[in-house]
Amino acid sequence: AQSVTQLDSHVSVSEGTPVLLRCNYSSSYSPSLFWYVQHPNKGLQLLLKYTSAATLVKGINGFEAEFKKSETSFHLTKPSAHMSDAAEYFCVVRTLASGTYKYIFGTGTRLKVLA
Amino acid sequence: DVKVTQSSRYLVKRTGEKVFLECVQDMDHENMFWYRQDPGLGLRLIYFSYDVKMKEKGDIPEGYSVSREKKERFSLILESASTNQTSMYLCASCRGNYNEQFFGPGTRLTVL
Numbered sequence: 001a002q003s004v005t006q007l008d009s010h011v012s013v014s015e016g017t018p019v020l021l022r023c024n025y026s027s028s029y030s031p032s033l034f035w036y037v038q039h040p041n042k043g044l045q046l047l048l049k050y051t052s053a054a055t056l057v058k059g060i061n062g063f064e065a066e067f068k069k070s071e072t073s074f075h076l077t078k079p080s081a082h083m084s085d086a087a088e089y090f091c092v093v094r095t096l097a098s099g100t101y102k103y104i105f106g107t108g109t110r111l112k113v114l115a
Numbered sequence: 116d117v118k119v120t121q122s123s124r125y126l127v128k129r130t131g132e133k134v135f136l137e138c139v140q141d142m143d144h145e146n147m148f149w150y151r152q153d154p155g156l157g158l159r160l161i162y163f164s165y166d167v168k169m170k171e172k173g174d175i176p177e178g179y180s181v182s183r184e185k186k187e188r189f190s191l192i193l194e195s196a197s198t199n200q201t202s203m204y205l206c207a208s209c210r211g212n213y214n215e216q217f218f219g220p221g222t223r224l225t226v227l
Contacts (some may be wrong), residue, residue, distance in 0.1 A: 010153070034215060043205060043218035044158075045120070051214065073139065092159065094214075100171070103148075107157040 002095045006106035014114045019063075019078040021109045023091035026072060032094040033074045034110070035065055038108075039087045047089075048073065079097045086113045118142070119219035121206055129224045134193040136222050138206030145211040147189035149173075149181065152221070154201040164189055166210075196226045 007022040025031060032051045036044040048059025055067040061084075065076045074091060091106040122137035136146065146165050150158040150173075160173030162181040170181050178200060182190045189208075192199055203223050207216040 024198075032214070036218075041124075041221070041223075044207075044216075045218070046215050049215050065199045103160070105157040105159075107155060 001095060002104050003095065004091050004093050004104050005105040006089075006091050006109050008109050009107065010110050012110065013081045014111040015083055016080050017035045019076070019085065020066070021076040021091075021111065023074045023076065023090050023106060024072055025074060025091070025093045025095055027095045028095065029096040033065075033067060034092040034094070035059065035063070035074075035076050036090045037087045037089065047076070052091065071092060081111075081113045083113050083115065086111055092110075093095060119206055119208055119217050121204075121219040121222050123222050125223050125225075126218060127227065128193075128196050129227055130197060132193075132226075133151050134196050134202055134224065134226075136193075136206075136224070138187075138189045138190040138191070139206075140206075140208040140217070142208060142217065143147045143186065144188050144208035144217075145186070146209045147183065148207040148209075148216065149179075149189065149191045150205045151175070152205055158205065160225065161191065165186075172194055173206065196224075198226050200224065 003026045005024045033038045034049045035047040035085050038044045048057045050067045057062045088108045088110045119140045121145045146164040149161040164183040166172045204223045206219040209216045
């Protein structure tokens with residue numbers, strides 16, 4: 001069965017330190033993977049996506065993610081956190097099930113950035 | 116700039132009322148989706164539509180229906196609102212090749 005697991009529900013980092021948000025997926029089909037960010041009371045905004053091209057994907061606002069097929073992971077990183085990065089982050093896998101594409105969302109990781 | 120808009124940001128309704136949530140996209144996307152978002156549960160798919168007048172049930176369709184009479188508009192209907200339908204509702208759209216979804220700002224619905 002297809003699934004997405006975000007390993008941490010909350011992550012706290014200090015401003016200027018690296019960010020690591022972890023995501024593991026399970027898919028019997030070659031997946032496309034996405035990271036979205038949601039600021040309070042807002043919709044979801046696409047940060048980056050992997051669609052079977054380069055395994056290291058660069059996104060907006062300095063974020064990047066690496067697709068590791070052997071580890072079934074797609075972790076999101078940023079070298080230096082900024083206060084404006086405080087938000088909730090969702091890992092999403094697009095997979096094929098019963099002839100229909102389906103998006104499966106992780107339960108989210110809330111990032112807190114400390115001054 | 117691409118846009119998905121939702122008719123209300125905040126809505127308060129009473130138990131038993133019929134509720135309409137409207138979503139409009141200006142990107143000529145074939146596919147549109149309705150999700151509900153609850154803390155700790157992520158986003159759960161209620162219904163989606165891959166063409167005008169076409170609809171498919173998602174993971175939690177009970178208590179909801181949808182309507183897609185025009186390509187740009189996808190409506191979610193709560194036939195008889197209940198308190199357990201208090202939630203954030205998000206609409207999304209994407210192209211026919213099912214790449215990234217574009218999301219609206221959400222409607223926070225409270226049912227009293």
